[in-house]
Amino acid sequence: MSTGGQTTSASDPPSGFLKQTSASDPPSSTATAKTLLGLAAQRLARPVDELIRRMRQRDGESWLNIAVPTCASTSPEELASLLGGTASLAEMSACKERAKKQIAIAPTMDHALASLAVYCLSVAAALAHHDVCISTQSREQWDEIFIDLSECVPAAWREVLLKAAMRE
Amino acid sequence: MPTAPASNPVPASNDAFPATQYTLIREMMGGNDRGALEAARHVMLAYAGPLKVYYIGSSFRTLGEAEDMVQGFFASRLSRDQFLHEWLASRKKLRYWLMTAFKHYLFEQIRNTRTERQRETPQSEMEFTAGDDDERQFHREAALALVREAMRVAEDTCRASGQEDHWRVFVRHHVDGRSYEQLQEEMGIDRKRFNVMARTAGNKLKATLRDLLAWKDSSEVEIDAEIQELMQVIQ
Numbered sequence: 001m002s003t004g005g006q007t008t009s010a011s012d013p014p015s016g017f018l019k020q021t022s023a024s025d026p027p028s029s030t031a032t033a034k035t036l037l038g039l040a041a042q043r044l045a046r047p048v049d050e051l052i053r054r055m056r057q058r059d060g061e062s063w064l065n066i067a068v069p070t071c072a073s074t075s076p077e078e079l080a081s082l083l084g085g086t087a088s089l090a091e092m093s094a095c096k097e098r099a100k101k102q103i104a105i106a107p108t109m110d111h112a113l114a115s116l117a118v119y120c121l122s123v124a125a126a127l128a129h130h131d132v133c134i135s136t137q138s139r140e141q142w143d144e145i146f147i148d149l150s151e152c153v154p155a156a157w158r159e160v161l162l163k164a165a166m167r168e
Numbered sequence: 169m170p171t172a173p174a175s176n177p178v179p180a181s182n183d184a185f186p187a188t189q190y191t192l193i194r195e196m197m198g199g200n201d202r203g204a205l206e207a208a209r210h211v212m213l214a215y216a217g218p219l220k221v222y223y224i225g226s227s228f229r230t231l232g233e234a235e236d237m238v239q240g241f242f243a244s245r246l247s248r249d250q251f252l253h254e255w256l257a258s259r260k261k262l263r264y265w266l267m268t269a270f271k272h273y274l275f276e277q278i279r280n281t282r283t284e285r286q287r288e289t290p291q292s293e294m295e296f297t298a299g300d301d302d303e304r305q306f307h308r309e310a311a312l313a314l315v316r317e318a319m320r321v322a323e324d325t326c327r328a329s330g331q332e333d334h335w336r337v338f339v340r341h342h343v344d345g346r347s348y349e350q351l352q353e354e355m356g357i358d359r360k361r362f363n364v365m366a367r368t369a370g371n372k373l374k375a376t377l378r379d380l381l382a383w384k385d386s387s388e389v390e391i392d393a394e395i396q397e398l399m400q401v402i403q
Contacts, residue, residue, distance in 0.1 A: 030402050032343050033315040037402075039342070039370060040318075040377035041395040143360075147367045166360045 047103075048120060048145050051113045055152035064153070067114035072102065074118050082121050083156045085129030093134050096122035120149060121157060127164035190383050194256050208246040215266050216242070217313050222267065222306030228274045231281070241273045261383050261394065263310040267303065304401055311398040314380050321380075322373040331369065337362060338369035 054060060068074050078095065081087035087095070099119035106112035124146055126134040133139060146165040150158045193207045219241065220234040231237060245251045255265045326335035337355065340346045341362075346354065348362055357365065381394050 029312070033312050033402050034399050035342060036315050036319070036373065037311070037377065037395050037399050040374045040381075041392055041399070042374070143363060144367065147364055148371060151368065151371060162364060165364050168360065 046145070047112075047116055048149060050109075051116050051120075052148060052152055054113050055149075060152060061154055063110075064114070064117060067110055068118060070114075071106075071108070071111040072099065072114035072118045074099075079118075079121075082118075082125040083160055085125065087125065087129075089126060089130045089132055089134070092122050092126045092130070096126075096134055117153075120145060121160065124161045124164035127167045128160045131167055190256070190262075190386075193252060197252055197256065204249075204252075207252055208242070211246065211252070211262070211266070212242050214313055214317050215263070215310065218263070218306050218309035219266065219270055221309040222270070222302055223274075225302040225305045228278075231274065231277050237274065237277070238270075240277075241270050244273060245269055256384065259384050261381075263307065267306055307398070307401045311402045314398075315377065318373060318377040318380055322369070322376045325372050325376070326369055331365075334365040334369040337365040338373070341366050342370065 055064065057063070068079060069076060074095070078087070082092065082095065096119055099115045099122060102115035103112050103119065106115060123133070123135045123142060126132050127142075133142070135142060143165045146161040150161040150165070153161065193210065197204055197207050216238055219238045223229055223234045223237055228237075251269070255262060258265065323335050326332060333355075337351060337357070340351055340354070341348070348359060351357065351362060352359075378391050378395075381391055381398075386394075
């Protein structure tokens with residue numbers, strides 16, 4: 001791949017930044033470090049971030065597998081229909097609405113987070129399988145949620161979330 | 169959403185994200201001697217450069233070559249069974265812990281190199297000083313070293329996930345300053361795919377950086393403050 005005649009490769013380091021710096025290192029290295037630290041400082045406080053923190057724990061996946069049918073009252077068959085795309089758009093909307101109500105009355109954090117996971121998956125499934133956004137929240141916000149959540153969920157969930165994020 | 173019950177303890181690593189520097193070293197130290205060696209190597213890799221910069225900027229530099237002093241420090245302290253254990257038990261940031269320990273080591277070298285006669289006529293250790301600027305340089309170099317280490321780890325994580333291209337998009341955009349339009353031309357990716365790739369890789373770097381900065385019982389708010397402090401010192 002090239003840019004204006006300059007050939008690059010996937011392993012090319014960024015402009016000198018990975019080299020050992022000294023007190024007289026060029027401004028670009030310092031500016032880069034500051035930019036990247038700034039990205040790390042962007043700590044979000046969305047509800048889904050709490051779900052992501054839970055999923056990042058060592059037992060995240062097993063927690064999800066247990067909490068979804070129990071705390072989120074979503075049967076394995078219903079979950080499979082969301083993931084596989086066999087649920088109709090109406091069924092996905094109904095699942096989303098049920099999950100939303102469950103979040104509001106959740107007695108524990110596990111209930112709230114499991115229901116939030118199903119809520120996010122329902123919106124993603126509708127986009128991924130039916131190309132319809134069933135939420136009034138902006139697509140930009142949802143795309144960010146889909147991408148962020150996709151990194152800590154099982155493969156089947158990840159596929160649906162990323163497919164949704166790729167929809168126009 | 170209702171008020172959360174008591175939070176779960178500090179999350180351990182899973183396959184997707186690296187452990188915090190604290191948990192990384194703790195897990196290494198909890199293993200056998202090989203683990204302790206790995207922990208020491210991790211510390212040396214991250215902090216040799218910053219310690220050398222600190223040393224060179226200080227009046228301690230008359231003691232000898234920076235490389236020798238830093239390697240001597242590592243050999244002396246990291247070989248002690250309790251050195252990293254004591255850090256793990258403290259609530260201090262590793263870079264402050266190492267700098268303090270390094271200063272103690274340098275004062276020891278001063279005392280050891282004095283002749284018997286000089287020991288009889290005490291020389292003020294205040295003649296050997298490291299000023300605020302030297303400490304600022306150390307923290308600056310430590311910040312840069314941490315960012316480099318985070319980039320290395322994040323790139324490895326992307327590669328392990330088959331996301332080399334994601335990392336490349338992120339670097340070309342956030343580090344090399346290429347716009348989306350330039351990357352569209354360069355890599356033939358559409359806007360949606362660009363967003364997914366850049367954000368995915370960026371999230372890995374963000375998580376890695378925050379994890380590397382964390383220390384025992386550090387909260388998200390404290391890590392935010394630490395990041396702000398590092399952004400100030402690398403000005």
